[in-house]
Amino acid sequence: MSTQTELSARGITWLRALTAQDGVLQGTPATVRVAEAALGDEPASFIAVVPDPHNRFPRARNGEVGLEEGWALARQVRKIIAAGKDGARRPIIALVDVSSQAYGRREELLGVHLACAAAADAYASARLAGHPVIALLVGKAMSGAFLAHGYQANRLLALDSPEVMVHAMGKQAAARVTRRSVADLEKLGERIAPMAYDIRAYAKLGLLHQLIEGVDADAPGTADVQRVREALLAAIADTRSGARDLSSRLASPEAHATRAASIEVRRRLAEQWDAA
Amino acid sequence: MSAVAAVREHRQFLGRTSFIEMGARERARAILDAGSFRELLGPFDRLKSPWLPLQGIVAQSDDGVVLARGTLDGRPALVAAIESIYQGGSMGEVSGAKIAGALELALRDCEQGKPVLPVLLLETGGVRLQEANLGLAVIAEIHAAIVALRRHVPVIGVISGMVGCFGGMSLAAALCSRLIVTRQARLGMNGPEVIEQEAGIAELDASDRALVWSLIGGEQRYAVGLVDELLEDDAVAIAASVRTAFAQGLPRQERSAQVDLYLERLAAIDPQRPLDGPGLRALWHGAARS
Amino acid sequence: MERIELDYPARHAVPRRVHVGVVGSGDLEVLLEPSPDQRAHVLVNTSVDGFGVVWKSVLDRFFERFGGAASIEINDFGATPGTVMLRLEQAAEAVRA
Numbered sequence: 023m024s025t026q027t028e029l030s031a032r033g034i035t036w037l038r039a040l041t042a043q044d045g046v047l048q049g050t051p052a053t054v055r056v057a058e059a060a061l062g063d064e065p066a067s068f069i070a071v072v073p074d075p076h077n078r079f080p081r082a083r084n085g086e087v088g089l090e091e092g093w094a095l096a097r098q099v100r101k102i103i104a105a106g107k108d109g110a111r112r113p114i115i116a117l118v119d120v121s122s123q124a125y126g127r128r129e130e131l132l133g134v135h136l137a138c139a140a141a142a143d144a145y146a147s148a149r150l151a152g153h154p155v156i157a158l159l160v161g162k163a164m165s166g167a168f169l170a171h172g173y174q175a176n177r178l179l180a181l182d183s184p185e186v187m188v189h190a191m192g193k194q195a196a197a198r199v200t201r202r203s204v205a206d207l208e209k210l211g212e213r214i215a216p217m218a219y220d221i222r223a224y225a226k227l228g229l230l231h232q233l234i235e236g237v238d239a240d241a242p243g244t245a246d247v248q249r250v251r252e253a254l255l256a257a258i259a260d261t262r263s264g265a266r267d268l269s270s271r272l273a274s275p276e277a278h279a280t281r282a283a284s285i286e287v288r289r290r291l292a293e294q295w296d297a298a
Numbered sequence: 299m300s301a302v303a304a305v306r307e308h309r310q311f312l313g314r315t316s317f318i319e320m321g322a323r324e325r326a327r328a329i330l331d332a333g334s335f336r337e338l339l340g341p342f343d344r345l346k347s348p349w350l351p352l353q354g355i356v357a358q359s360d361d362g363v364v365l366a367r368g369t370l371d372g373r374p375a376l377v378a379a380i381e382s383i384y385q386g387g388s389m390g391e392v393s394g395a396k397i398a399g400a401l402e403l404a405l406r407d408c409e410q411g412k413p414v415l416p417v418l419l420l421e422t423g424g425v426r427l428q429e430a431n432l433g434l435a436v437i438a439e440i441h442a443a444i445v446a447l448r449r450h451v452p453v454i455g456v457i458s459g460m461v462g463c464f465g466g467m468s469l470a471a472a473l474c475s476r477l478i479v480t481r482q483a484r485l486g487m488n489g490p491e492v493i494e495q496e497a498g499i500a501e502l503d504a505s506d507r508a509l510v511w512s513l514i515g516g517e518q519r520y521a522v523g524l525v526d527e528l529l530e531d532d533a534v535a536i537a538a539s540v541r542t543a544f545a546q547g548l549p550r551q552e553r554s555a556q557v558d559l560y561l562e563r564l565a566a567i568d569p570q571r572p573l574d575g576p577g578l579r580a581l582w583h584g585a586a587r588s
Numbered sequence: 589m590e591r592i593e594l595d596y597p598a599r600h601a602v603p604r605r606v607h608v609g610v611v612g613s614g615d616l617e618v619l620l621e622p623s624p625d626q627r628a629h630v631l632v633n634t635s636v637d638g639f640g641v642v643w644k645s646v647l648d649r650f651f652e653r654f655g656g657a658a659s660i661e662i663n664d665f666g667a668t669p670g671t672v673m674l675r676l677e678q679a680a681e682a683v684r685a
Contacts, residue, residue, distance in 0.1 A: 079569050081497065089564055097557045125488050125496040128569065131513045131578055133524050135487035136554060139441075139472035143554040146445040165425075165434065166487055169466050173438035174445075190425040190434045190466075198495055200427055214352055216391070216432040229435055267402075268442050271435070281432065283348050287339065287395040288402070294338045295367070295403050321610060341607040341619055354589045356635045356663050358611040359619055383612035 030085055032161035032185070032239060033070040033119040039247045040115070041068050047098075053077055053085075054094040061113060062255045067102050069095065070117040071171055081126035087167040088124030092137025095171060099144035103151050111152040113258045116145070118172040119161025122192055138170035145174035154261035156254055159221065160239060163188045176261040177231040177270065179253055183239035186221040193219060215280055228277025231257055231270070317458045317533040318482055322381035325419050325458075326366040328533040329377050329540055334368035339396055347390045349429045358384045361392040365400050370415050371541055376404050379419040382461035388426030389467060394436030401443035401453075408450035415544050416447060418455045418474065423489060424465015437466035444473040448552060452476060454543045456536060457483040457516070457525075464489045473554050476543040477525040478536060479516035485525065486514035512575035522582040524553075590637045594647055596628040598657035606682040609675045616664040616672060618679045623659040634664040642669055650676045656683065 037045050037055055045055030045068070055070045073085040082088030099114065106112055124134055149155045157172035159180035168188065172178070180186050189196070197204045211218030215226050225233045234253050237246040264270055271277065272285055317325060327335045339345055341359035350357045362384040366377045378397045380387045397418070404414040425433035444453050455474035457463045459482030463471045468487045471477060479485065490504035503509065512518055520528035526543070529535050563582065567573065605621035623629055628651060632643055646669045664672070
């Protein structure tokens with residue numbers, strides 16, 4: 023059974039810290055927040071998915087990406103793409119603190135897989151259109167919710183904080199599904215990098231552009247916010263000088279060590295692609 | 299049904315070659331033009347999972363994905379077929395990279411004016427939990443490749459059963475330009491067992507097969523417009539349907555981009571009121587598909 | 589997980605490589621290809637520990653008849669000796685075909 027968890031404020035905390043706004047939009051679920059603010063000398067859009075204990079879909083009250091969240095993200099990102107059609111492609115910053123996709127019978131029936139795909143599609147389309155899309159991991163980046171909100175970004179940044187974690191399945195659920203204890207799962211994570219939950223272990227996979235150290239993730243001060251802004255600006259600049267695909271995730275020294283198989287598969291596939 | 303019709307139907311049934319009973323390699327072969335199948339990164343390339351043996355699990359020599367180049371009605375094609383019997387068709391680093399990498403090469407060819415028709419045979423529970431974060435990462439790369447490739451050629455997905463298509467790969471299915479399913483197929487984000495475990499048996503009894511299929515089964519998905527074709531378990535019919543799907547060209551609007559339609563539909567849903575498969579069919583009947 | 593390696597004398601070369609089976613519950617895959625020398629080499633990766641004697645007896649029996657100079661890799665997911673023999677025969681059949 024699901025347990026009552028304390029609702030995370032990381033998403034809204036960082037939206038306020040970076041934009042001085044709450045990002046509530048008329049006609050958009052209160053779980054999806056969008057705010058425009060200056061970043062360096064250009065406007066950027068910041069998007070967060072936040073908990074709402076009164077969400078009309080009960081399975082998406084704890085910061086999950088559910089049906090309306092997925093589609094609302096898609097709408098907001100597509101609006102930004104449409105606005106940038108004839109002018110500057112503004113940066114899009116996804117603030118990521120999502121506990122999971124919404125688990126529910128109604129969600130499945132109504133196609134939560136498509137809702138999440140719609141969000142992923144929109145972010146990927148923005149990236150392909152030339153918007154620098156940066157995901158800033160400030161809390162949980164779990165499974166399908168992360169696929170919908172953040173994982174299509176050009177660059178992934180994360181705060182170095184114990185509550186920042188990435189995984190394919192929540193710890194309790196993964197323990198139940200694999201019939202292991204949580205302690206065993208944690209031990210396995212120490213030995214096998216992709217099994218770990220914490221962000222420092224994730225950084226070893228080479229997927230992160232930067233792990234931002236020494237920032238108070240719960241109550242950021244002026245210096246913390248400044249530091250994160252600088253990291254975002256550097257990531258945006260890096261994006262604009264690079265490819266619009268996700269190839270940078272295979273380029274780091276960590277990726278060459280830990281994702282060697284991913285690189286080897288692509289190398290040999292390219293050799294075999296055209297018939298001899 | 300008349301006796302004659304019954305006999306005819308039985309003969310058709312006997313004459314049919316089951317797609318579901320085939321392995322991934324046979325399925326890929328059955329889709330492509332006869333004699334055109336050429337496997338990439340096959341078993342003898344021995345690109346296995348580096349992570350499973352570390353956890354005491356025997357790895358398969360192709361990591362459960364068969365990649366084949368060949369032709370469809372003479373046009374260059376790529377089929378990626380997932381072997382559902384090996385590790386539940388789960389996506390690990392290698393199996394996922396095979397699919398992502400092949401789609402990336404198809405994209406490169408498309409960009410150079412050499413279209414490649416991509417077909418995904420999706421039988422998968424999603425991320426392989428033993429490779430957790432690398433499975434999730436590569437699924438994001440598969441999504442990225444589908445969205446990029448879809449701007450050049452339709453990407454066609456087939457879910458035939460019996461495993462179905464779940465987890466992050468259900469998003470990959472939803473990103474396909476057109477989806478072909480059988481009655482035995484299921485398409486959903488969270489597997490029934492996971493929902494029962496996470497939300498309780500009152501939310502969903504995973505052992506109630508009729509209920510599960512009424513929510514996420516192929517026939518239901520077709521009836522509400524979440525997939526495009528519903529076929530019998532017949533390899534010849536499925537191969538023909540893939541060709542038809544390519545002949546139709548790019549959809550006017552991809553399903554995952556139909557934002558207004560689906561937000562409107564969701565706005566009309568009252569989450570306080572019960573809703574079942576037939577109820578949704580009544581609401582979304584004749585689902586608009588451009 | 590256990591790894592077993594066995595060698596056998598061979599009477600003739602094998603003309604091609606063959607792959608059969610899948611690493612699924614109660615099943616196994618066999619990769620058979622021409623060996624670099626005049627002998628046969630078998631490598632078994634099995635999910636079930638402690639059955640070395642059974643493997644040897646199944647493989648002894650297979651090679652009495654087969655006699656091909658093959659390198660064989662077996663990836664086993666708990667197949668019974670009967671299934672192992674069936675898959676080996678299937679591979680041998682495909683080599684001769």
